Amino acid sequence: MGGNEVTFVGTYFSKPLKFGTQDFTTGARTAFPWWKVSGTWPADDSEDVLVGEKLATRSAIQPGQVMDINGKPHLVSGVLSTGGAEDDQIIAPLSLAQALAGKPGAVRKVLVSAVTKPEDAFARRNPDSLSAADRDRWYCSAYPQSIAYQLSEAIPHSHAEQIRQVAQNEGNVLSRIKGLMLLITLAALFTSGLAVSAAMATAMFERRTEVGLMKALGAGQFTLSAIFITEAVLLACGGGLVGFVSGGWLARGLGRAIFGSAIAVEPVLLPVILGIAIGVTSIGSAAAIRRAVKYDPVRALRGEA
Amino acid sequence: MIRHGSRSAMYFRMLFRAAALRKGQAVAALTAMMVAAAAATAMLNLFVDVQAKLRREFRNFGANLVVEAKSGGLAREEISAIQAAVSGHGLAVPFAYAVARDEKDRPIVVAGTDFELVRRLNPWWAVSSWPQVSGQVLVGVRAARLLTSGNASFSLNFQGHNVRVSPMGTVRTGAGEDSRVYMSLQDFQSWTGIAPSVVEIAASGPPEEVTSLLQQLQANLPNTDVRAVRQVTEGEANVLGKTRSTLLSSAAFIVCTAALCVLATLMGWVFDRRRDFAIMKALGASDSLIAMFVAGEAAVLALAGAILGFASGSGIAAWIGRANFHAPVAPRLSVFPPVLAGCMVVTLLATLLPLQLLRRIQPAMILRGE
Numbered sequence: 012m013g014g015n016e017v018t019f020v021g022t023y024f025s026k027p028l029k030f031g032t033q034d035f036t037t038g039a040r041t042a043f044p045w046w047k048v049s050g051t052w053p054a055d056d057s058e059d060v061l062v063g064e065k066l067a068t069r070s071a072i073q074p075g076q077v078m079d080i081n082g083k084p085h086l087v088s089g090v091l092s093t094g095g096a097e098d099d100q101i102i103a104p105l106s107l108a109q110a111l112a113g114k115p116g117a118v119r120k121v122l123v124s125a126v127t128k129p130e131d132a133f134a135r136r137n138p139d140s141l142s143a144a145d146r147d148r149w150y151c152s153a154y155p156q157s158i159a160y161q162l163s164e165a166i167p168h169s170h171a172e173q174i175r176q177v178a179q180n181e182g183n184v185l186s187r188i189k190g191l192m193l194l195i196t197l198a199a200l201f202t203s204g205l206a207v208s209a210a211m212a213t214a215m216f217e218r219r220t221e222v223g224l225m226k227a228l229g230a231g232q233f234t235l236s237a238i239f240i241t242e243a244v245l246l247a248c249g250g251g252l253v254g255f256v257s258g259g260w261l262a263r264g265l266g267r268a269i270f271g272s273a274i275a276v277e278p279v280l281l282p283v284i285l286g287i288a289i290g291v292t293s294i295g296s297a298a299a300i301r302r303a304v305k306y307d308p309v310r311a312l313r314g315e316a
Numbered sequence: 317m318i319r320h321g322s323r324s325a326m327y328f329r330m331l332f333r334a335a336a337l338r339k340g341q342a343v344a345a346l347t348a349m350m351v352a353a354a355a356a357t358a359m360l361n362l363f364v365d366v367q368a369k370l371r372r373e374f375r376n377f378g379a380n381l382v383v384e385a386k387s388g389g390l391a392r393e394e395i396s397a398i399q400a401a402v403s404g405h406g407l408a409v410p411f412a413y414a415v416a417r418d419e420k421d422r423p424i425v426v427a428g429t430d431f432e433l434v435r436r437l438n439p440w441w442a443v444s445s446w447p448q449v450s451g452q453v454l455v456g457v458r459a460a461r462l463l464t465s466g467n468a469s470f471s472l473n474f475q476g477h478n479v480r481v482s483p484m485g486t487v488r489t490g491a492g493e494d495s496r497v498y499m500s501l502q503d504f505q506s507w508t509g510i511a512p513s514v515v516e517i518a519a520s521g522p523p524e525e526v527t528s529l530l531q532q533l534q535a536n537l538p539n540t541d542v543r544a545v546r547q548v549t550e551g552e553a554n555v556l557g558k559t560r561s562t563l564l565s566s567a568a569f570i571v572c573t574a575a576l577c578v579l580a581t582l583m584g585w586v587f588d589r590r591r592d593f594a595i596m597k598a599l600g601a602s603d604s605l606i607a608m609f610v611a612g613e614a615a616v617l618a619l620a621g622a623i624l625g626f627a628s629g630s631g632i633a634a635w636i637g638r639a640n641f642h643a644p645v646a647p648r649l650s651v652f653p654p655v656l657a658g659c660m661v662v663t664l665l666a667t668l669l670p671l672q673l674l675r676r677i678q679p680a681m682i683l684r685g686e
Contacts, residue, residue: 045546065541094382094546172490179440180377187373188559190640191366195563198632199570202355206577209348213584216340261569269561302340 017066018100019080021108021118026055039102042124043093050074050089055104059088063098081111122174123162128153129182200291207295211243215299222303223311235304243296244289251288255281331613334592341585346621348581349659352574353625354632356655359567361633365645366563367556369637371520374552378438379409379516381530384541389511394537398515401532406519409433410512412504416474416497418463425496426472428504428512437518441493445485450503452484456494460486463497472497479507523553575662582617582666586610590674594682603675610671614663621663622656629655 023038038055039046051074053059060080062072067090072078074089080101091102109115128134134154138146150157155173162171215222225235259276266274335342383390383398395410402408412428431446431454447454455463460483464470469482481503487493501512519526526549533542593606601609630647637645674682 043547045550047546094543172488172494174490175440175442176378176438176489176491178490180374183376184370184373184555187370187640188555191362191559191636192562192566194636194640195362195566195570198355198358198636199566202351202570202574205351206348206574209344209351209581210577212340212344212347213581216344217584217588265562265565269558269565 018096019108019111020097020100020102021105021111022102023105024052024055026105042122045093046097047092048089049092050087053088053104056106057086057088057104058107059086059104060107061089061091061102062087063100063102064090064092065098066100123158123171125155125158126153127155127158127178127181129186130154130156130179200287204291204295207292208298211292211296211299212302215239215296215303219303219306219311222306223308226306226308227312232304236300239296239300239303240293243292243300247288247292248285250292251285252281254288255284258284327609327612330609331616334589334613338585338589341588345578345581345585345617346624348574348578349617349621349663350624350628352571352578352662353622353655353659354629355574355625356571356658357626357629357651358632358636359563359571359629360651360654361630361645361648362636363560363563363567364648364651365633365637366641367522367560369641369643369645370556370559371522371552374548374556375406375518375520376439377548377552378440378545379518380526380545380548380552381517381519381533382543382545383515383517383533383537384543385513386539386541389513390515390540391511394540395512395515397536398517398533401529401536402517402519405521405525406517406529407433407437408515408517409437410501411514411516412501412508412510412512413514414474414504414508414510416472416508418473419471422462424459424463424472426474426504426508427496427498428501428508428510429498430501431498434498437516438489440489442488443485444487447484447500450500451481452499453481453503454485454487454498455483456496456498457486457488458494459497474508477507479503523549571658575658578662579666582614582663583670586667586670587674590677590682593671593674594679597679598683607668607671610667611664614667615660618659618663619656622652622659625659626652626655 025036025038025040027034027036040052048061050061053061060078062070062078066072067087072087072090074087076087077084078087079085085103085107091097103111105118106115109117133149134152134156136145136149138149138157138160141149150161155178159171159173163169222235225238230238262274262276266272385394389412390410395408399408409430414426414428415423416426418424434441435443435446443454464483467483469480471478471480473479481497481499487498505511517529519529526544530542530544533540596606596609597603626647633645634647637643
């Protein structure tokens with residue numbers, strides 16, 4: 012180009028692919044969301060190219076201009092800005108780059124964007140030294156290492172390596188956020204336990220004449236506790252059910268608002284939620300119930316307690 | 317004066333006797349209040365602090381700004397100017413690059429840098445052992461397969477200058493670094509005479525500070541190209557923004573739940589005392605006097621709840637910080653005024669609202685138990 016050597020990169024921009032029965036679209040537009048193009052992205056089957064920002068400024072290239080590459084005219088559909096090495100390169104559809112290099116069907120590097128599980132001590136083990144059961148577990152976990160291992164298995168004469176800058180740090184940040192959410196959930200549970208105990212204390216206090224009457228009629232402490240605990244458990248089940256439905260609805264709404272995708276509400280969680288509700292209510296109301304069954308019936312009935 | 321004194325004494329007597337006589341309910345109300353205040357304090361504290369803590373995690377992603385010489389290398393003054401601008405809130409690591417030839421005349425990229433700084437800039441580099449002294453180099457895992465067998469030293473040639481180096485360890489990153497050889501900047505410069513061409517900067521702080529540093533560098537160093545590493549900065553902004561929204565909305569729900577609980581408990585308390593108010597009214601107290609009395613009670617409750625809640629909430633936030641980020645979240649006094657104000661609003665709402673309803677009823681009806 013003007014007698015200068017420029018790195019020419021071919022890639023997919025937004026290429027529809029078919030794997031088995033699955034259709035999906037892949038390419039730079041989804042894998043590198045920070046790539047910004049002024050102008051338009053070239054189509055994957057076109058002969059148009061993108062020119063890096065710095066290269067474009069140096070050679071005074073505008074989007075929509077036609078430039079000569081190896082003696083053939085190509086339309087510059089846009090100018091690419093990435094903040095990386097691509098700013099000095101020409102990015103073209105893969106087929107064009109292969110034709111230019113005279114190597115149809117050949118690629119040098121495949122960048123994989125995979126959803127992985129944060130690396131732990133088990134992930135760092137060498138799969139060949141593991142027992143058969145452990146190896147299966149390692150192989151089927153979405154660790155960056157096992158995905159890389161499977162990729163090198165699938166593509167002969169290739170070498171797959173995790174991009175540590177992304178894979179390592181992503182795991183760190185995610186585990187921090189996960190821990191934060193867990194601790195906030197614990198704090199919220201603790202808060203609601205205390206709130207339940209305050210509400211139960213008030214409710215029990217209001218029912219002291221009722222307790223006094225039952226005691227005067229001969230109810231023992233055990234019967235009384237059983238009645239109130241059953242009541243609390245039923246309350247917890249009802250509240251848990253309503254809470255599960257409304258909380259699920261809320262989580263979906265939040266997921267959609269913040270992440271642009273709904274958070275799936277697992278029905279499996281319902282018994283867990285009910286269990287937590289029953290636990291929190293029982294612990295929260297234990298003190299109030301204990302105090303209630305100790306009321307002196309005479310004083311309670313006279314309204315003095 | 318005496319009359320006034322006895323009146324205020326009576327006021328406080330009524331206030332505290334009311335609490336002392338109904339101890340259980342007063343404690344329940346105070347607990348509910350305290351829990352709401354604690355939840356609000358913990359959430360506000362975390363909300364302010366967690367972003368700074370997460371941002372620090374993000375600095376482990378490496379550089380977020382890069383300064384590149386427009387042509388040739390960076391002058392010594394330029395590098396020291398960058399380091400002066402960055403010092404205190406980040407790291408600036410110079411890199412120099414050259415293409416050398418190995419013993420079989422194959423090209424290999426050799427980089428010169430400061431190992432101490434690189435180690436802190438890029439903690440994700442998997443390095444078997446870092447070079448300690450002059451003459452030792454760090455070899456990328458792919459380069460190592462070509463260059464050496466075992467730990468034998470090898471020689472590199474750059475434009476007729478030969479240098480013999482011994483590999484101290486290997487570096488694995490999964491990216492371009494794997495095919496390079498890294499040596500200390502002093503070794504590199506005395507061998508090739510090439511000045512650093514790139515300075516990678518990991519600037520800490522909120523996005524505005526990073527942007528202002530970027531602009532400051534751009535203005536002060538006209539012969540260089542200063543840019544943000546968008547892959548890092550945009551990803552960071554994205555994750556932080558989403559965490560922030562999630563935290564904010566969950567905080568809002570927790571605080572709302574706690575406030576509702578306080579509202580219910582206090583309303584129950586006021587309704588329960590309708591006989592007291594009816595007696596006061598029968599004895600000749602005006603509606604506004606009763607309202608003042610209840611409001612005073614509410615204010616004392618709110619103040620006590622806010623102080624206790626602030627203390628325990630700060631404790632919760634500190635515990636979460638220590639458990640998750642291994643650094644405590646410092647209690648912020650600036651959080652106290654909004655928490656106190658919130659407590660006041662909730663208690664006044666919870667006490668004056670039922671009072672408004674009771675006002676319409678004749679005291680005689682309440683006293684008869686209707």
